[in-house]
Amino acid sequence: MQKLITAIIKPFKLDDVKAALKEIGVQGLTVSEVQGFGRQGGHTEVYRGAEYQVDFVPKIRVECVVADGDAERVVDAISAAAQTGKIGDGKIWITAVERIVRIRTGELGDDAL
Amino acid sequence: MQKLITAIIKPFKLDDVKAALKEIGVQGLTVSEVQGFGRQGGHTEVYRGAEYQVDFVPKIRVECVVADGDAERVVDAISAAAQTGKIGDGKIWITAVERIVRIRTGELGDDAL
Amino acid sequence: MQKLITAIIKPFKLDDVKAALKEIGVQGLTVSEVQGFGRQGGHTEVYRGAEYQVDFVPKIRVECVVADGDAERVVDAISAAAQTGKIGDGKIWITAVERIVRIRTGELGDDAL
Amino acid sequence: MDKGDAAWVLVSAALVLFMVPGLALFYGGMVRAKHMLNMLMMNVYCLGVVPVVWAIVGYSLVGGSNTGGNGFVGGFDLVGMSGLTGPDAGPTYLAAAFALTFAVITPALISGAVADRMKFAAWAVFVPLWVVLVYGPVGTWLWGGDGWVTARGGLDFAGGLVVHINAGVAALVAVLVLGKRKGWPGDPMPPHNLPFTVVGAGILWFGWFGFNAGSALGANEVAMIAFWNTFLAGAAGMIGWVVVEWLKDGHPTTLGAASGAVAGLVCVTPAAGFVGGTAGLAFGFAAGAICYLAVGLKYKIGYDDSLDVVGVHLVGGLLGTMMLGLFADASAVGGEFHDGLLFGGGTTLLVEQGLGALATLAYSGGVTFVILKVIDATIGLRVSEEDELRGLDLSQHAETAYNFADIN
Amino acid sequence: MDKGDAAWVLVSAALVLFMVPGLALFYGGMVRAKHMLNMLMMNVYCLGVVPVVWAIVGYSLVGGSNTGGNGFVGGFDLVGMSGLTGPDAGPTYLAAAFALTFAVITPALISGAVADRMKFAAWAVFVPLWVVLVYGPVGTWLWGGDGWVTARGGLDFAGGLVVHINAGVAALVAVLVLGKRKGWPGDPMPPHNLPFTVVGAGILWFGWFGFNAGSALGANEVAMIAFWNTFLAGAAGMIGWVVVEWLKDGHPTTLGAASGAVAGLVCVTPAAGFVGGTAGLAFGFAAGAICYLAVGLKYKIGYDDSLDVVGVHLVGGLLGTMMLGLFADASAVGGEFHDGLLFGGGTTLLVEQGLGALATLAYSGGVTFVILKVIDATIGLRVSEEDELRGLDLSQHAETAYNFADIN
Amino acid sequence: MDKGDAAWVLVSAALVLFMVPGLALFYGGMVRAKHMLNMLMMNVYCLGVVPVVWAIVGYSLVGGSNTGGNGFVGGFDLVGMSGLTGPDAGPTYLAAAFALTFAVITPALISGAVADRMKFAAWAVFVPLWVVLVYGPVGTWLWGGDGWVTARGGLDFAGGLVVHINAGVAALVAVLVLGKRKGWPGDPMPPHNLPFTVVGAGILWFGWFGFNAGSALGANEVAMIAFWNTFLAGAAGMIGWVVVEWLKDGHPTTLGAASGAVAGLVCVTPAAGFVGGTAGLAFGFAAGAICYLAVGLKYKIGYDDSLDVVGVHLVGGLLGTMMLGLFADASAVGGEFHDGLLFGGGTTLLVEQGLGALATLAYSGGVTFVILKVIDATIGLRVSEEDELRGLDLSQHAETAYNFADIN
Numbered sequence A, B, C: 001m002q003k004l005i006t007a008i009i010k011p012f013k014l015d016d017v018k019a020a021l022k023e024i025g026v027q028g029l030t031v032s033e034v035q036g037f038g039r040q041g042g043h044t045e046v047y048r049g050a051e052y053q054v055d056f057v058p059k060i061r062v063e064c065v066v067a068d069g070d071a072e073r074v075v076d077a078i079s080a081a082a083q084t085g086k087i088g089d090g091k092i093w094i095t096a097v098e099r100i101v102r103i104r105t106g107e108l109g110d111d112a113l
Numbered sequence D, E, F: 001m002d003k004g005d006a007a008w009v010l011v012s013a014a015l016v017l018f019m020v021p022g023l024a025l026f027y028g029g030m031v032r033a034k035h036m037l038n039m040l041m042m043n044v045y046c047l048g049v050v051p052v053v054w055a056i057v058g059y060s061l062v063g064g065s066n067t068g069g070n071g072f073v074g075g076f077d078l079v080g081m082s083g084l085t086g087p088d089a090g091p092t093y094l095a096a097a098f099a100l101t102f103a104v105i106t107p108a109l110i111s112g113a114v115a116d117r118m119k120f121a122a123w124a125v126f127v128p129l130w131v132v133l134v135y136g137p138v139g140t141w142l143w144g145g146d147g148w149v150t151a152r153g154g155l156d157f158a159g160g161l162v163v164h165i166n167a168g169v170a171a172l173v174a175v176l177v178l179g180k181r182k183g184w185p186g187d188p189m190p191p192h193n194l195p196f197t198v199v200g201a202g203i204l205w206f207g208w209f210g211f212n213a214g215s216a217l218g219a220n221e222v223a224m225i226a227f228w229n230t231f232l233a234g235a236a237g238m239i240g241w242v243v244v245e246w247l248k249d250g251h252p253t254t255l256g257a258a259s260g261a262v263a264g265l266v267c268v269t270p271a272a273g274f275v276g277g278t279a280g281l282a283f284g285f286a287a288g289a290i291c292y293l294a295v296g297l298k299y300k301i302g303y304d305d306s307l308d309v310v311g312v313h314l315v316g317g318l319l320g321t322m323m324l325g326l327f328a329d330a331s332a333v334g335g336e337f338h339d340g341l342l343f344g345g346g347t348t349l350l351v352e353q354g355l356g357a358l359a360t361l362a363y364s365g366g367v368t369f370v371i372l373k374v375i376d377a378t379i380g381l382r383v384s385e386e387d388e389l390r391g392l393d394l395s396q397h398a399e400t401a402y403n404f405a406d407i408n
């Protein structure tokens, strides 16, 4: 069994997070651009005098499937690398993966990582 | 334990869904732009006489991690807010979260929400 | 109970994957653009003599919720359609869905698919 | 025709034509992405249909002999460009081409008001009708052989009345007839591509030199002065708008800078060849500040003028037309016309300017209303709610503006 | 040289140069995002290499004294701009610069056909060879001292033969030699940025006034008439294309409007200074409708002309060249040339036009074929399949066009 | 004033104005998306504030009578355009407008260096101060009534000293005072929209014909030669840069092509009307190759010149100014000035060119430093780190450049 680690982080922390994961031996991950809503609050834009409240803040979602035993370590690495201590640093959550396949080879489980 | 609620909704319903979630006390969520394929069907574009069938429809994915006990209420709120009654309103699904961390503070579980 | 199948594939394989899923009766799916990091390696860009290493490769994430019994077949179909045999073909993973709702009708479970 | 004059008018006509894609970008950048192509199309369509109408009948209406000499409606003697033959006809073709560029851009201005909700088929019919029934007559009043406004002493150097008030009031009528966009004013409708808007404004400014200085119809001293005034008014318009919004909203915006420059250029249009010195600054500052305030009116009064054609063109055009009643200065430019109030001419010119403006408001507003009602009753003016939501690009044109994701 | 004439030719040369980035945008908007920069680069590269070639040998080939006076190949007396000194040489420099702009844009037109699959190194070699070996001679036939086509009475005002048929047939040969893009015609290859295409078309139209009216080589009556015809043909081209596609496909498209305008402008190019009245409308309507139909041929016949250079430039150029055999009207413009069939000149001109067209098709097609085969045998013409899939921007230029996501 | 001359100068002034949005796009495409509007705004703001300053005092400083006749500082007799009345003043308005366009674009050039980190309020104050205190005097040295550099025999046709060295050294001082961008040079800062950069370069080139050939102040032979040289140098600049980078980095890039063309145009600016034949190619090739190498210096020396204003404008301007000392050729253009070293004039001109360059470096560098220090001590020059990270568009202008996602 594997775990899927999903982290929502500040965009400018992506490089640090990637480096930290590489360092602890993670070999692959998938990222996407998302918009976050939370305590951090958004900003106001003004167009020809009309104010327009944007509640969403750009974030990056990092997804990484890891072997069961590595999950803890990966969460810690992301957490350390993504932390600024200011509001909006984001979340990391873990869900269980029942099966994983590497498409190229058909390898399953930890071999697919 | 927490639940991850994932909803695929019509883009113009995002504001309503956000408002509905805010009202029932949800403090954070993450959204992303996705393309949906389903019953709704796509559209046809024409460029210099060449027809080009687009099967995908723009959708918004809303992800929200909530405390176990809130999941039901959150699904209902999204459902009510996102419904138009027309084909393509989307889906909501729930998966189990094993662990969640707030990066800023290291808080765990419901405290991280 | 349903399964959520998540596949990370090469963008130009999307059409094939969609066709393969359609063929085996899958009625809906959701796709998004993501960036992958893995064995495949990225590329180098040069701007006014300054080299700039891009580690990420564009990928497509396909998400598909299916009935428990169909999961195997769906994974196989995606796998077959997305395979080129070259590095970077991507992964497919399965997670458990506890509940799924069709927003339009409120239908639950397999009926919501 | 002097070849230096010819060279300048040829260039000016090309410059004004180039304003059309400029306007398309300026407007297009402000709409949401799903309506982008429709906005571009409404503009470029004017470049397609108006020249056809112009060659057949439009130019005759403005440039032909006055029907019955009453100065209200133009003539029909140049219909189909008849009788133009041999090299001597060259200057007439040039005059027709230069005048045509104005007839193209004037209806195009209206597109910004009706953005995001008008059936393209309705627009396709509206433009030629409006050019013939509204633009033609109003053009005759000022620039035809013996136009009644000009005959009374009213002034309009390059189109304060004929272009901006004319298009501006038509825009106001159109948004009242069409109704609001779904969701306005509650839903956010931010611009989707402000760089386009900025470049569009740059192209407009560039072209406006042809518009204003070209209206001197030669590479003469009046052209030089008009060029100078155009430059100053665009600049002061930008500064006026940005300063006021900076004080009021807390930020100097790019959209404000672009809008202010356009407002200043609109305002100096009727006056460009009739004032001297630094008067262009006055027109610009006034327009920048006042048009900024005017665009807020729509929220108070409740008409959905999508891209502020009323606030910028109607208000800016009226402002410039009336300010000319103050600042006109025949000696500064060596012309023969009534001086404005500030230059010892008393209120005569002010009155004539007001009269011309009122007549334009009434005529253009009224006829535009009738045209739109007829179209509404036949073709229908508005797209369905669903089409509006999907976006006009898909529903009207079966196209999408951008495809950044490569999936093959 | 009259200063008014000089002013207009200076401006015209600048306008035609500006068509190159316009063409780059027009084409670039139509390709997929991953090939965007390559498309831009193929165009702007012409602005780099052709002037160098032109100063060294190209201008001499077209503008120099005819070699042996046979009217087939130009001379070598102006190689390296030799002998041009003192202010009297000014007009020659101007003529060289104006002619140069045509030599830049003609090969650039071909880029649209070979889009998305040609090695940049191959293009880099192709362009200077083609300009010297193909453009130079064909230019001499029409515009050199005693070009044989002109000497026989064939007409080409601003480049129907020299520019559009010439580039169009080279484009056809090139796509046949290169082969289809991977996935064509099955895979969708929608335009990635239609606003760019629309603005590009606007810039092209703006510049086309310099192209056509500038070809009168002065601010004279012919320039005025050519300006007028250019205006009408672009407009009617748009309307012609849009009306036909609206009837046939159900929607009036933005891409259709832009394409139709370009088709109309192409078609009137050979004729702009040789017809009068409203003939420009005829050229435009015909081109809009026929080029729209012609772009569909590639699917039937099976050649992958990515952006329809054949459908628009070859077909539009042929159409205009032959229509001139019908519409040429010496008295309308005060010129001395054979009248067309409709103006009492019989079939003489039609025959000469056809002869010039055939010669251009044969010569340009043949030599282009040889050049491409030589390049293919040495450098190789096509990128690898993998490079094609990754996109030519990354594989040829190590760049990406857009980076909208800020990650730092 | 001859009408042909007037036509050309009118057009040229419009063309140079159009360079400002061109420059905005050229630069804007190179910054990251979150700073895009700020880059555009820094440029268009120059179009707003400089004309206002110019009408009030700037033009007098350059175009007025020399104060005390010392050739160092201009006069005050034209303050507020006083005394200009009647049609005879036309040419003065035109001269003021043409000169104004140069005063607008020169400070705009500096914006590329300070990109992504300067408070807009600081820029808003910097520009008018710099125009009055730096541009005014240096302009007087060369182009004022009896400028001391010109009086000694130094040459600057269209702005090698006054525009490019002047802006280039100010840019260098500015980046040293401002400091590096957060993350530079470690973090990747790739261009966000290279198509904009390419189009911007195209607009710049188009406008540069007005800049250089317009500096002949008439549609005369010198204008024709300057046009030709401008064409060749832009082309050779592109080829020079692309060839060197292709050899060195392995790829010919679109950004390189655009940059090389601009470098070539910069380099030929001081020389455009003073050299003939194919000398333009020499200026272009040299600039393309050398400026390419020069932009790498910032990584070695460690100054963060965001968009290479130093590498392109300072280095290119110095190169052209000194090369003119070699290539100036009075007989080629029928002028009266010292010939360059290669044309038998010895080292006299080289020395004068060097002297002018040194004086500009010292004066502009010094005064720019003082202005910036004063602004830093009062308003503050830099945005906060957080504002830099969020992007200048949001923090300075409360706007975002792009909104491609439609959510309603």
Ligand SMILES: Nc1ncnc2c1ncn2[C@@H]1O[C@H](COP(=O)(O)OP(=O)(O)O)[C@@H](O)[C@H]1O
Binding pocket: A008, A035, A036, A037, A038, A039, A040, A041, A057, A059, A086, A087, A088, A089, A090, A091, B027, B028, B029, B030, B031, B063, B064, B065, B066, B102, B103, B104, B113
């Ligand atoms: N309950 C949630 N479910 C999903 N995503 C969340 C949730 N709460 C916050 N997020 C994501 O985390 C980001 C940061 O959360 P925020 O409340 O702003 O600050 P912090 O992480 O410091 O608590 C949000 O922008 C959002 O993307």
Ligand SMILES: Nc1ncnc2c1ncn2[C@@H]1O[C@H](COP(=O)(O)OP(=O)(O)O)[C@@H](O)[C@H]1O
Binding pocket: B008, B035, B036, B037, B038, B039, B040, B041, B057, B059, B086, B087, B088, B089, B090, B091, C027, C028, C029, C030, C031, C063, C064, C065, C066, C102, C103, C104, C113
């Ligand atoms: N099985 C599925 N797995 C994942 N996403 C799905 C699935 N079925 C539908 N969707 C998503 O839900 C959206 C709406 O589905 P659709 O079948 O069009 O209409 P409805 O929600 O009314 O049944 C789709 O566009 C797609 O994004």
Ligand SMILES: Nc1ncnc2c1ncn2[C@@H]1O[C@H](COP(=O)(O)OP(=O)(O)O)[C@@H](O)[C@H]1O
Binding pocket: A027, A028, A029, A030, A031, A063, A064, A065, A066, A102, A103, A104, A113, C008, C035, C036, C037, C038, C039, C040, C041, C057, C059, C086, C087, C088, C089, C090, C091
């Ligand atoms: N552990 C992982 N977690 C999440 N996504 C991964 C993981 N490993 C790889 N991926 C995704 O799969 C893609 C392909 O992986 P890669 O290692 O390049 O090749 P292959 O699939 O052939 O092993 C990556 O670009 C990334 O998007």
